[in-house]
Amino acid sequence: SILRSVKSAVSRSITRRGYATEPVPERKVAILGAAGGIGQPLSLLMKLNPLVSTLSLYDIAGTPGVAADVSHINSRSQVTGYAGEDELGKALEGADVVIIPAGVPRKPGMTRDDLFNINAGIVKSLATAISKYCPHALVNMISNPVNSTVPIAAEVFKKAGTYDEKRLFGVTTLDVVRAKTFYAGKANVPVAEVNVPVIGGHAGVTILPLFSQASPQANLDDDVIKALTARTQDGGTEVVTAKAGKGSATLSMAYAGAIFADACLKGLNGVPDVVECSYVQSNLIAELPFFASKVRIGKNGVEEILGLGSLSDFEKQGLENLKSELKSSIEKGIKFASQ
Numbered sequence: 028s029i030l031r032s033v034k035s036a037v038s039r040s041i042t043r044r045g046y047a048t049e050p051v052p053e054r055k056v057a058i059l060g061a062a063g064g065i066g067q068p069l070s071l072l073m074k075l076n077p078l079v080s081t082l083s084l085y086d087i088a089g090t091p092g093v094a095a096d097v098s099h100i101n102s103r104s105q106v107t108g109y110a111g112e113d114e115l116g117k118a119l120e121g122a123d124v125v126i127i128p129a130g131v132p133r134k135p136g137m138t139r140d141d142l143f144n145i146n147a148g149i150v151k152s153l154a155t156a157i158s159k160y161c162p163h164a165l166v167n168m169i170s171n172p173v174n175s176t177v178p179i180a181a182e183v184f185k186k187a188g189t190y191d192e193k194r195l196f197g198v199t200t201l202d203v204v205r206a207k208t209f210y211a212g213k214a215n216v217p218v219a220e221v222n223v224p225v226i227g228g229h230a231g232v233t234i235l236p237l238f239s240q241a242s243p244q245a246n247l248d249d250d251v252i253k254a255l256t257a258r259t260q261d262g263g264t265e266v267v268t269a270k271a272g273k274g275s276a277t278l279s280m281a282y283a284g285a286i287f288a289d290a291c292l293k294g295l296n297g298v299p300d301v302v303e304c305s306y307v308q309s310n311l312i313a314e315l316p317f318f319a320s321k322v323r324i325g326k327n328g329v330e331e332i333l334g335l336g337s338l339s340d341f342e343k344q345g346l347e348n349l350k351s352e353l354k355s356s357i358e359k360g361i362k363f364a365s366q
C-alpha cells in the first residue's frame with residue numbers, strides 16, 4: 028500500500044500539473060530511535076511516503092548521518108536529524124505522528140518482557156517529552172514489551188494532563204504482516220489479497236491471529252491452523268534465533284511500521300475507512316484496559332474500536348489463555364509509570 032500511495036501521488040502530480048490542486052496537507056513525522064536497526068529502514072520508507080512533508084529523525088547519536096543520507100532522496104519531505112536529548116524538543120515540536128522504535132532488542136533466550144528494565148525508562152522519558160512538545164501527535168509505539176510500554180506512555184500522558192486515548196497506538200502490524208504471509212503460504216492464495224485480523228497483544232500467546240476470519244477463505248485443517256497460529260505467535264523469536272545475537276526483526280518491522288504510520292497519516296487527512304489492527308485503550312475485554320483489535324483511524328486518531336467478530340472454539344480458547352499474561356504486563360507498565 029506504500030507503493031500504491033507513491034504511485035497515486037505520482038499520477039496525481041502528473042494529471043494535476045498546471046492546474047489548481049487540492050494540496051496534500053503538511054505533515055510532520057518524527058522517528059525516535061531513527062539510527063537503529065528498525066529506525067534506519069523506517070526512515071527510508073517514511074522518506075518515500077508522499078504524505079510526509081517534514082521528516083524528523085531523532086536518536087541519542089548517529090542521526091545526522093542517517094538524515095543526510097535519506098535527505099538526498101528526491102521525494103517530498105524535508106529531513107532533519109537531531110542527536111541527543113538537548114535536541115529532542117526540536118525533533119518533536121509540531122509532529123503529527125511520532126513513531127517510537129527506541130530501545131534494546133532481544134537476544135536468543137530472552138522474552139520481550141526481559142527488555143522491560145531498560146526500555147520502560149526510555150519510553151517513559153520519550154513520552155514525557157511528547158507530552159511537552161507535541162501532546163496532540165498520534166504516537167506509534169514499537170518499543171518492546173509493547174504490552175507494557177503502551178500503558179507506560181498512557182500513564183505518563185495522564186500525569187502530564189495530555190492523555191487522549193484515541194492518540195496512542197501499540198504497533199502490532201508486524202503480527203498481521205506475518206499472519207498474512209504464513210496464511211497465504213498454506214492456503215495457496217495470492218498473498219496480496221490476504222487479510223487476517225490479529226488481536227490481543229504483542230508477545231507470545233498474547234498474539235492471537237483470527238484465521239477463522241481470514242480472507243480469501245480456505246478450508247485449512249485444524250492442525251494447520253494450530254501450526255499457523257504458533258508460527259505467528261513465535262514469529263519474532265524465529266527472527267531472533269536466526270539473527271543469533273544480532274538483534275530482532277528490523278526490516279519486516281520497518282515495513283510494518285511504515286504501513287501503520289501511513290494509515291495514521293491517511294486517517295488524519297480524512298481518508299475514509301482506514302482500518303488496521305492496533306493495541307489501544309479498549310473496553311472490548313472487561314479486565315484488559317489495553318487490547319489489540321481492528322480499529323478505524325480518522326482525524327482524531329482511533330475513531331472506532333471494531334468488535335472481534337465471531338471466534339472459532341480454538342480462538343475462544345486462545346483468548347482465555349492470553350488474559351492473565353496480558354493483564355499482568357499491563358499492570359507492570361502502569362505500576363512502573365506511577366512510581
Ligand code: NAD
Nearest residue numbers: 060062063064065086128129130131132169170171201280
Ligand atoms: P536497535 O538497538 O538496533 O535500535 C534502537 C535504537 O534506539 C538505537 O539506535 C538506540 O540508540 C536508540 N535509543 C536508545 N535509547 C534511546 C533514547 N532514549 N531516545 C532515542 N533513541 C534511543 O534496536 P531495534 O532492532 O531497532 O529495535 C528497537 C525496539 O523495537 C526494540 O525494543 C525491539 O524489541 C522493538 N521491536 C518491536 C517490534 C514490534 O512488532 N512492535 C518489532 C521489532 C522490534
Ligand code: LMR
Nearest residue numbers: 133171262263264275276
Ligand atoms: C517481533 O515481533 O519481531 C518483535 O517484537 C521483536 C521481538 O523481540 O520478537
